[in-house]
Each structure stands twice: as C-alpha cells, then as structure tokens.
Amino acid sequence: MNSLEETVKQTIKTFEDNKIKEMFQFEKNKLYAYLEEIKDSLIKHKAFIAGGTITSLLNGSDINDLDIYFRNEESLIDFLKEHWKDDNSYVTGLTKKSVLMISGKEPKIRNVQLIHFKYFNTPDEIFETFDFTACMGAYDFSTEQFVLHQQFLKHNSQRILKFNKNTAFPIVSLLRVQKYNGKGYTISKPEFIRIALKCMELDIKTVEDLKDHLGGMYGINYDKIIDFEEGEEFSLDKVIDKIADIALDEDYFKEPISVKYEDLDDIIDTVKKRPIHILTLRDKYFRVTNDNQLKSISTKAAFSKDIDADKYFENKRFYKWVEKDGYGKYRSHYDGDFKYEDGRVSTALGDKLFFNEKQNITYSTYWNKGVLIEVSTKPVDFIDKSSEHIYLKSCTVIREVPKTEWKQWVNEGEDDHESVFDWT
Structure with missing residues (x-):
C-alpha cells in the first residue's frame, strides 16, 4: 500500500470514528449521567462496561445493572479500595467470577458487577467470552467510545440470538435463553442445539466444577441448593435428581438476601485467588492481612493456610510511644x-505490655508523645490482639524510629487513619 492509499484509508477511518462519536453522543451522555461518581474512576482505570448495559442503552431500555471489566488485577483492586469507604458503595456478593457491589443511594441504586475471572485488553477479548452477539457491545473508558460487534446492531434489531461457541459458561447461556425470550428475542433450533452440544464438552467431575458453571445465576443460586453430603459420591445423574427437587426447597421463592461484606481483605484475597493466611497463638486464630496486620478470627476458613509462628515473628515488629530521658533511656x-x-528484653511487671502495629500508631493513648520505639517478640510472649492494641508479656527493643520515618507512615495512610496530619 502506497502513502496515498494509506492516507485515504486513515482519512476514511477518522471520518467513520467521528461519525460514530456523533451517532452515540446521546447514549454516552446518558451513560455518564447514570454512572455519576464512579465515572471518573472508570476513566482513571481504563475499564470497560460491556454486555446488557450497552444493549439497554442502544435499545432505549432502562439499565438494570453494570458489568465492569478491567485490564488487570491491580486496576480492579484499586477501584475497590477507592470506593470501599464511600458511604454510597458497599459489596454484597463475592464469587470466583465477580464482586457484586451496590453503588448510589435511593432513589438511584446501581447494581455493579466487577468481573475478575479474567482480565481484558480490548473489547474484542471480552466479546470472545460472551454467549450471544446481541450482548457484544462495550464502552471503552480509555478511548471514551462505544465498540460494537459487527452483528450487534443487526441481531438486536432482528431480536435473534446467535451463539458464540467460545463462551466461558455455556450452561449459563441455556438459562439466559429464557431471559432473552422474555424480552422478545428468539433462538433457532440449530442455535439451541449448538449451546447444548457445547455443554456436552464440559468436564464436570466434582461439585466445585459444577458450582463454577452455575454460581451466581439470576434469581436463586442453584449452586447453594445442588449440594452433596460429606462423603457422597458425585455424579451428574444425582445432580439431575437434585435439580428436580429445587422447587421444593424453601429458598426457591425467596429473594436473595443482600449481605454487606465488612472485610476488604476477604474480597481482595478472592480476587487474587489466594488462600487466607492463619496464625495460631495461644489456641486462638489470627488472620494475617494483606498489609501484614493481625486480625482475630473465631474460626479457620476451609481454604486457609497455616503460617509458622516462629518464622512470622522473626520479622514482625510492634511499636510503642515512650518518654526518653536525658540519659537516653526509654521510660x-x-x-x-x-x-x-x-537490645534488651523488657518483661511486664503486671499482666501485659501495650503496643500497636505500624498501621495503628496514631490510635495509641500516648500518640505523638515522646518517641516511638520498635520492638520484636516471640510467639510465646504474644498474649492477644484487640482492634487497635497488641498485648505482649515481654519484648526486645530494636530501635527508636526516626521522626521523619513515622511521619511518612502516617501521611501515606499506612495507619488506616481517616485524616492526614499536617506537620507544618
């Protein structure tokens, strides 16, 4: 291709892009008005909205929910952290595929699904996992443009379903046929057979395999009802019998209960697909959070991983505000x-000594009074942990923390304090 042809081709593409922008400007404005405060975060993280939201926008229907896709794990986690302390946002569901979040307040509540089973660089990569061309529409916040599959508008105007054999969850597609039928869409017999044949390819050998393909469906959670007793041998034939009794389950006609998740670490661990690390001390369980804090828990999760206490405490440090006298002694x-x-061991004269973890130094009764010392201890000398304090029987002083260093901890928000201190 010579330079003239290349110039003509680029000119045509630019013209087409501009026409698309003009064509969908109303829908873009409508989407941004609906998103309100989360719009800027989506632009910042170059996220995508894809699926039913785009179909609803272009069909002129009400938006029921938002499916948000990210380019990488870090962007999703940063998005979660940004909205975690937002009074108008909270997490209500957590699966291997997505994080379910409520955003906004009455009368404008948004149901948001943050997809984490996979990450995507382009809308086309997202479309490859979708089941029907009728939902293969996306909005790319990096370019702030709509991206549509070449058959998207045609198949929506014809109200027909064409199946994508590369979809990630074909059993879900079977269930979604009924949903689309209720919206006036039809599917041909050959297309329906294609879905059934794709389901036959699935290698489902355990309850967990089945739950991966059934979890988080619309309405009732089938994965919670189709369960096996401990020691019961799994088979699809048994599953078929259990499904026959679903309508008899007392939960069948109940609306799903909205649960508010209180622990961001639980959510992040699920997104990262990593086990929860547990420390056992004095017959008590402590979870080691992502920022290395200890959190008391009542029971161990089935997917937890035990940590060696001696190895953990080799590098674990605690902190205390003390007076420093004229002789350089800490009191x-x-x-x-x-x-x-x-360098010397200090042992409690009474029941215990009080300390803080690095993230909680501002919660000390003597916050910013005197100097801050850093200490180590052994598992045998660890007594307990409250929400803000660590209780030890004895400790060894490692060093005095320089003022410039602990100021930086506080101003970087590492102590989880809501305010940032002004040292001027």
Missing part, C-alpha cells in the same frame, strides 16, 4: 519507673 508513660533499653 513508660504509664509507669515512669519501667524502662525499655535497646
């Missing part, structure tokens, strides 16, 4: 006669 604020010395 307790509570008891001026109790001393801490570099």
